[in-house]
Amino acid sequence: MRIDRLPTVDVDVLPDDPSPPDVWQERSACFGIDPDVFFPISEEEAGPALAFCSACTIRSECLSWALKNGERYGVWGGLTEQQRRRLTRQVA
């Protein structure tokens, strides 16, 4: 699966002051899932993680946390690490 398109993300509606993961992880779609799923060895293998994110009710909180804390690795908030880098460059 090619993950080369950056999904539309309106950064203006992301929480300004996201809580840390220990506050919301039990409500996440990925709770209890093997963390390795969210750290694929390539962008092309991120599909399973992105499928969890697409069904997650706290995606905005997760993405905001990752962006504000400069999480470099893994899938957060429905974006791969490359997609977050591109998003960060777009809004800089």
Ligand code: SF4
């Ligand atoms: S958005 Fe994705 S990575 Fe973040 S908590 Fe939800 S399922 Fe997990």
